[in-house]
Structure formats: C-alpha cells, structure tokens
Amino acid sequence: MHRKHRPATYGLLAEFESPEALHNAAIRARSEGYSCMDAYTPFPVEGMGAIFGSHRKRVSLITLIGGLAGGLGGYYMQHWMSAVNYPLNVGGRPLESILAFIPVTFEMAVLGAALSAFLGMLALNGLPQPYHPVFNVDQFAMASRDKFFLCIQAIDPKFDQRGTRELLEAMDAHGVFDVPY
Amino acid sequence: MPSLTYVPGEEIRRMQWRAFWVGAIAMAICIVGAFFSRVQFFQSYLLGFLYWTGMGLGCMAIMMLHHLTSGAWGMVIRRPLESASRTIALMALLFIPLAFGVPSIYSWVNRTGLSQEQLQYLNVPFFLIRSAVYFAVWLLLAFRFSSWSQRQDTDNDASLIRKMRLLSGPGLVIYSLTMSLASVDWIMSLEPRWYSTIFGLLVIGGQLLSAMAFAIVILVLLASRQPLSEIVGPRHLHDLGKLLLTFVMIWAYLSFSQLLLIWAGNLTHEIPWYLRRWHGGWMWVGLALILFHFFIPFFLLLSQDLKRNAKALGLLAAFMLVVRALDLYWVTVPEFSPAGVFHLHWMNILVPIGIGGLWLAVFAWQLRLRPLLPLGDPQLHQALEHE
Structure with a gap:
C-alpha cells in the first residue's frame, strides 16, 4: 500500500x-x-x-450476488448429494425432487445474502482497521x-x-x- | 402542520358515480345473462363476492395492525382503510343473492359421497347461519372502530386511541378465526373431500396483500393532488412498499408450504386438488401465478428506488390487484369445470367488475364522509413530519 x-x-x-x-x-x-x-x-x-x-448501491449489488450464489449453490449441493453422489429412493419420489429442494435453496440464499451484506459492508468500509x-x-x-x-x-x-x-x-x-x- | 382542511375533493365524488354506473351496467348485463345460464351466473358471482369481501376484510385487518403497531405508514392510509372496512355492510347485503345460489355452486348440497359427520356441517341452513354470524362479527368490529375514529376527529378524547388499540388485538384474533372458517365454508367446501390446514391462513394472507395493494393505489391517486400531495412523501410509500413485499412473501410462503406438504404426503384425498390444477391448461395459470404473484413483484420490490417512486409503486400495486383476481380464479374455478379443462366465461370477468363497481362506489361515498386524515389523532403530527 x-x-x-x-x-x-x-x-x-x-x-x-x-x-x-x-x-x-x-x-x-x-x-x-x-x-x-x-x-x-x-x-x-x-x-x-x-x-x-x-455506497448503498454497491452493498445492494454485493448482497444480490451473494444471495443468488447462495441459492444456486444450495440447489446444486442438494442435486449433487441426492441425485448424483448418493442416489436414494425415498418413497418412490424422483431423485431430483425440485419441490423438496426449495426450502434449503431459500435458506442458503438468505445465508449468502446476509453474509455478503455484512462482509461486503466491512470490506467497503475498510474495516477492521486497527490503526x-x-x-x-x-x-x-x-x-x-x-x-x-x-x-x-x-x-x-x-x-x-x-x-x-x-x-x-x-x-x-x-x-x-x-x-x- | 400546514393549514389545509383535508376535505375530500371533487374527484372522489366523480369516482363514486363513475364506479357506480360501471358496476350497475355490468351487473344489469350479467342479470340478463343469469336467465340464460343461472349456474354460471352464481359461480361467477361467488368470484366477485370473494374478491371484494376479502378487500374490505383485509383493509380492516391492516387498520387493526396499524392501531397495534402505529407508525406514519398507517396514518396516511387510515381513512381509506376505514372506508373500505365499512363496505363489509355492502357485502353482507350482496351475500343474500349468494344464499339463493348455494345449490348452483356447492356440490355438497347433493349429499353424495359424504360422511354423516360432513353432512352435519355442510348443509344449507347451517351454512347460512355461519355466514350470517361471520358478517355480524365483522360488522360489529368495523363499525366499532369507525365510530371511535369519528369521535376522535371532534372530541379530542385521548382515551379513544387506547380503546382502539385494546380492541385491535382481540379483533385480529377474531378476524383470523372467523375468516379461516369462512374460507373453509365458501372456498374449500367447493371440493368437500379435500382439506388443507393452511388454507385459511393462505386466504387471509391473500386478503392482506389485496388490501395493501388497494391502499397503495388509492394513496397514490389521492397524493397526486391537494391536499395530500403536501403530506405524503417517499418515506410513506417506502414503508407501504416494504409491507407489500412482506405480504407477497407471506402469500408465496404459505402457497408453497401447502403444495410441498401435499406433494410430500402424496395422499389420495389431498393430491386431486393439485392434479386438477395441473391438467387441461390450468398448469399455465399456476405457472403464471408463480411468476406474476411472486417472482416479478418480489424482485421489483427489492429496489428501494421503486418503492419510493409513487408512479412505479402505484402501477405495481394495481398490477397486483389483477394478479390477486387470477389467484382467486385458479383456486375456485377449476372446481366448476367437470371436464377439468381451462375455461373463461365472460361472466367470470363481468360479474367481479360489476360487484367491484358497486363496491368502489360505496368506498368512495364512505371516503367522502370524513376528512382524509384522522385529524384528532395525537400521533398525527409525528406521522406527518418531513424526512
């Protein structure tokens, strides 16, 4: 620097x-x-x-990207676990059960958005700053x-x-x- | 506070008469249609009745929510909400034709395929008694609040705000319980073998969303001219937009929960309701709802600029009013089509417009009776401070 x-x-x-x-x-x-x-x-x-x-717009954008990444990642995680890596027949339901994947996808989107909002805010503020x-x-x-x-x-x-x-x-x-x- | 009078303007009187004539002419045409197709008329009538009854009830619920939580957002829409809650009297009157239509609408009147226990609940006399009780309770609540609010304008009585707050808590509980039962009676019993425990809340969530969208449209119209243009700012719209987003999400959450539980349970008496809505063209209505009732308003309402822009928020709220009608159509009309094929009868559009015209006329008439803001409320000044 x-x-x-x-x-x-x-x-x-x-x-x-x-x-x-x-x-x-x-x-x-x-x-x-x-x-x-x-x-x-x-x-x-x-x-x-x-x-x-x-910097309102920049934090918003970081949050949106974090939320979308969390949601897509959350969906992909379930797809990979349930349909690719360890296919398990649950009561005859399809392996790729989109409906059953939505709650976790949503939660991961919220987690991604919240974490990226918090960390993005700190990064844009230049925090933490010990001196x-x-x-x-x-x-x-x-x-x-x-x-x-x-x-x-x-x-x-x-x-x-x-x-x-x-x-x-x-x-x-x-x-x-x-x-x- | 600026020295303005807040007397409702001439434009509200014009709206009252325009709405009245639109409603009267549409209803007249549909009554002629009823002579040719009595069953279709009553089925369409149920649509219009449910939509506009829900609007008044939703407005009353949001009014009670505001009494409990206070805040500037509710102060600027309180008079429209109160006027809308008094339209429940009109809907009680418009229930009378529905009472004659029960055999045309509900299959349980034929008593076929139902257990003895179901028939003890689903029969015409008990159905009518229950509906009368719901309306009696709602009218009692609506006019109790209305008369307290009117006294507040003149009396300067500080105890009134406490009374309204005290009644609002029990009032919301009573509304939730009665509306849950009414949604079972009026909508769920269209398919008497199907039940969903989430359904009542889903109907209530839809009513709150309709009412919030309606309040936003009315406020944007009122705020486009004097005197409210001096008062209503982006701050109020921002809060109302956030509440609209909340109700969009509540609707999506409850709708999805109902679908997920029934899909996962996969029980023979539960899934036919969704299967019927997945075939014969109804699937496209359902997909349209996912898109227009959730994704589009959700992503648009995330934007702070849109929520603070009167024109954009007003247009989105008006759009939501249309989508709400589509949701009601998707919930009720598939039960009326034995072949299970999507159909759109002209009366399904014209009767809701007819009832809506009469409803809007009564709403505008009621809005004109009092100042556009609750002038006697001690919290009004705080609510009107500029940013």
Whole structure:
C-alpha cells in the first residue's frame, strides 16, 4: 500500500462546534473540488452521507450476488448429494425432487445474502482497521463527545498544505490540526 | 402542520358515480345473462363476492395492525382503510343473492359421497347461519372502530386511541378465526373431500396483500393532488412498499408450504386438488401465478428506488390487484369445470367488475364522509413530519 510519493502527513483535521458548521464546511469543501475527505461526529448527522456519496448501491449489488450464489449453490449441493453422489429412493419420489429442494435453496440464499451484506459492508468500509492516523491528534478524542471533525486527506489532488488550511480556517473551524502518520 | 382542511375533493365524488354506473351496467348485463345460464351466473358471482369481501376484510385487518403497531405508514392510509372496512355492510347485503345460489355452486348440497359427520356441517341452513354470524362479527368490529375514529376527529378524547388499540388485538384474533372458517365454508367446501390446514391462513394472507395493494393505489391517486400531495412523501410509500413485499412473501410462503406438504404426503384425498390444477391448461395459470404473484413483484420490490417512486409503486400495486383476481380464479374455478379443462366465461370477468363497481362506489361515498386524515389523532403530527 506504499505509494511512491507518500505525502508528509495524512491530512488536515478541522474541528467544528456544531453539526451545522460541519455540514456547511463539508459542502463548501466539496464545491471547492475536494473529494478525499471524511467527517467524524459523536452522533449521525443527517445529510452527511449525501455529501460524501453513499455506497448503498454497491452493498445492494454485493448482497444480490451473494444471495443468488447462495441459492444456486444450495440447489446444486442438494442435486449433487441426492441425485448424483448418493442416489436414494425415498418413497418412490424422483431423485431430483425440485419441490423438496426449495426450502434449503431459500435458506442458503438468505445465508449468502446476509453474509455478503455484512462482509461486503466491512470490506467497503475498510474495516477492521486497527490503526488510523486521525487518532494521533489528541483533540480527536472529542469526536466521541461534543465536537465535529472534518478531515481532508493529503492524497487529494487539490490538497495544498497552506491553501487547504486557509480554506478550513475561513470556514469557522475551531482549530485545524496536522495529522501525522 | 400546514393549514389545509383535508376535505375530500371533487374527484372522489366523480369516482363514486363513475364506479357506480360501471358496476350497475355490468351487473344489469350479467342479470340478463343469469336467465340464460343461472349456474354460471352464481359461480361467477361467488368470484366477485370473494374478491371484494376479502378487500374490505383485509383493509380492516391492516387498520387493526396499524392501531397495534402505529407508525406514519398507517396514518396516511387510515381513512381509506376505514372506508373500505365499512363496505363489509355492502357485502353482507350482496351475500343474500349468494344464499339463493348455494345449490348452483356447492356440490355438497347433493349429499353424495359424504360422511354423516360432513353432512352435519355442510348443509344449507347451517351454512347460512355461519355466514350470517361471520358478517355480524365483522360488522360489529368495523363499525366499532369507525365510530371511535369519528369521535376522535371532534372530541379530542385521548382515551379513544387506547380503546382502539385494546380492541385491535382481540379483533385480529377474531378476524383470523372467523375468516379461516369462512374460507373453509365458501372456498374449500367447493371440493368437500379435500382439506388443507393452511388454507385459511393462505386466504387471509391473500386478503392482506389485496388490501395493501388497494391502499397503495388509492394513496397514490389521492397524493397526486391537494391536499395530500403536501403530506405524503417517499418515506410513506417506502414503508407501504416494504409491507407489500412482506405480504407477497407471506402469500408465496404459505402457497408453497401447502403444495410441498401435499406433494410430500402424496395422499389420495389431498393430491386431486393439485392434479386438477395441473391438467387441461390450468398448469399455465399456476405457472403464471408463480411468476406474476411472486417472482416479478418480489424482485421489483427489492429496489428501494421503486418503492419510493409513487408512479412505479402505484402501477405495481394495481398490477397486483389483477394478479390477486387470477389467484382467486385458479383456486375456485377449476372446481366448476367437470371436464377439468381451462375455461373463461365472460361472466367470470363481468360479474367481479360489476360487484367491484358497486363496491368502489360505496368506498368512495364512505371516503367522502370524513376528512382524509384522522385529524384528532395525537400521533398525527409525528406521522406527518418531513424526512
């Protein structure tokens, strides 16, 4: 994961007093052309997802694929066991008893969908993540209490140590911190 | 809350009269047809009767479900649901012609091939008494809720919401028990030697699905203009769409369970019901049901965008109303064709349309009597908050 030109810092972290200030700052930053940024708040702030772009569609697609794979796999498993590997005559019913296979097929589809939704969500979130540079800023502990943070990452093509700091300060940030690796 | 009056608009009055004339003309044509084919008329009449009685009962059940669970989804459709539950009075009236048609519809009237125990249950007087009791119980429930809801508009009495909630639990139990018995009497006894313990629940699940689809269609129509266009948003439709998906899945689950158990059991008195529906063209109706009653609505309703889109959800709900009629056709009509061949008599379509026109007219008339939202409900404001 090491880039050739790794920026000197992870990025800039701006602290805000209220969810509204954070919301406005995020909109402003986006309109300035920044895309690599994230917000950290003590509680869910409505509308933030829309600003950063949500991954709803991608999780849905992963879940659908997982569900279909689980269903098809579940059916194939029963077909192979009952009709190919160990054919067993049960009361004269056909070996390939489609009706009898449906409950397990359905259950396997649900299992596949649920597991892929959960694991897909974790994968898209980049979790689990034992280390994150934002915790190097002492003030960041307040993100789980009563302060609201916006972090613009240094890998953003528009990032400029001076210009970005000025922009954040101009947006009523309570404080702007360098985030070291 | 915006200062609007929620008085039902002129378009509901127009709908009432249009529906009435469509229903009256269709019924008049069918009554002429009855002189030529009395048996066919009564068999078609049973179809229409079952479809529209189920609609009113399903609406009443969803209304009780909402009283128990509350939520914004039910607040916006409560007045249509209450109006639909009052149409049970019309269906009680329309049961009277059916009473005269019992010999044309049910083979058990001939008393052939049935045990003494079966005949003690399946005879015309007891059949009519049971049906009268079902309607009495349903009317009592429907009008109890209706009058409490009306008092709530004016009295500002906080105890009314508690009363409605308290009656809803027992009300749902009573509805489930009476409707299970009614489905045995009205539908299952068409083939008196066949029984399925899941059948009552299957009919109830179908009624809930019909009612939810109907409520969505009505809400989408009402929300296309003032005053409800100010209130009803994607949030409400999203919840209603999820409930529609739930009822689609309940129907599929119960239908499949019944088929699987009978197929696995492979007993001589159980399988003829399905064999009859697997030959003579009926198979295509059954396959169409698997496709249109489950797979297509199931996969479409998985989409969040579709559930939040008024036009798309309304169209799908209207489509489900048609498919519900197809399901009822598949369950009842094969018992009427001795040769076991698929047939479609014109009265099988026109009588349900005729009864449906009268039903819709009464529904629209009832909807016009009160404001379109339960204005006295203390939970209304919460339900109408925007996202």
